[in-house]
Amino acid sequence: MQTEEIKCDVLIAGCGVSGLYAALNLPSTANIIMVTKTVVEECDSMLAQGGICVLHDEGDYDAFYEDTMRAGHYENRAESVDIMIRSSRSVIDDLIRRGVDFEREADGSLAYTREGAHSRPRICYHGDITGEEITTTLLENVRRLPNVRILEHIEVTDIIEAPQGNRCVGVVCADRRGGEGAERRLLIRAPYTMLATGGIGGSYERSTNFPSLTGDACRIAQEHGVALEHMDYVQIHPTSLYVKHPGRAFLISESCRGEGAILLDAEGNRFTDELQPRDVVSAAIYEQMKKDGTDHVLLSFERMSPDEITGHFSHIYERCLEEGYDLLKEPIPVVPAQHYFMGGVHVNSDSETTMMNFFALGETACNGVHGKNRLASNSLLESLVFAQRAARVVSSRMAKAASMYAGAVSTAGAAQRAAHAKMPQQVAANVVVKVAR
DSSP states (O other): OOOOEOOOOOOOEESSSHHHHHTTTSSSOOHHHHHHHSSSOOOOGGOOSSSSOOOSSSHHHHHHHHEEEHHHOOOOHHHHHHHHHHHHHHHHHHHHHHTOOOOBBBTTTOOOOTTTOOOOOOOOTTTTTTTHHHHHHHHHHHHOOEEEEEEESEEEEEEEEEESSEEEEEEEEOOOOOOOOOOEEEEOOOOEEEEOOOGGGGGGGSSSSSOOOHHHHHHHOOOOOOOOOTTEEEEEEEEEEESSSOOOOOOOHHHHHTTTTTEOOOTSSSSOOTSSOHHHHHHHHHHHHHTOOSSEEEOOOOSOOHHHHHTTHHHHHHHHHHOOOTTSOOOOOEEEEEEEEOEEEEEOOOOOOOBBBBEEGGGEEEEESSSSSSTTTEEEEHHHHHHHHHHHHHHHHHHHHHHHHHHHHHHHHHHHHHOOOOHHHHHHHHHHHHHOO
């Protein structure tokens, strides 16, 4: 098999919000290569519907913290939760500065919606395609950077470990840019590597994830002795659209229930509190399906106005119409589906793995912020906050390395200049001696 080798300063695998935001927060002088297994649009960040949480006032801190911890069964890493919440405002402000368009109230202030297990509205959103709005905007920003190259159809299959061990110096990839039957081996050598390759949904029969997301980073990390964490913490989302044909499950956003949609059994009776944590609602649905002897339950939008359905949830409304369901006229069949992975490659609060210069971001990583079950609309926020922190660590190390190199060059240069300065005097002295003789 043909092998090609290229070099860069930072290698980022994955083009979701965490990978893109990391690139945007790295130095403009850094030579950055981003690779993605398929195409840039095929990332779960694009599919996020509900929104992104924010601490819009200090009075909400305690409630936001408690909501996140309670949803996670208090197995969350407290430091990570605190960092995420306190960083949320600056991240939202930065997204807006970069061009992300969030919904606004009549007075121009940000509009907030609520989802399950939230004690109050604190979620910024863009209709029901918030993830697409954020991801496409960040992608546009990255594409304007002259120091970043994005390579599609490049799958990371391994990392390159330094000879002395426990330090990542690049990745091994399967290069499929030439099409089927023309695969090449690509080595990308880089002092810093960030894996942001998403979750594990592609391994499930029914998942809201893209099928290409198969936990590659976890396999690679395990093979190199890099620590993993909570590999059994898998979130099942309560409501995906029930259809009989195969393919990726279409998510019915939790924000629908946050705005008034209710769950009904086969007889049309409400059977649970729709705004409980996701794992609790999913369990209630499975129990009701067993009682009714059905393979789905119903979600009714009868408490919502037609304008709200076709306005706030236009994407969901149109997709349901394609499947033959009109939200304005009837309940829709829904069923739980695998949605998110709270476990992953163990990282600290700066997204560092247990291997030097090897970082994990987004759903690939486990920084403990979600605990055993993720609170709705915390995923985009977590991905952005901890990608930014990783970028800052790498930026600091690059600056330190550059400073040390400059210092070494300066010291060597000074020594060389001093040697040159002495040479004419020595030559002159020799000449004088010879003349004297």
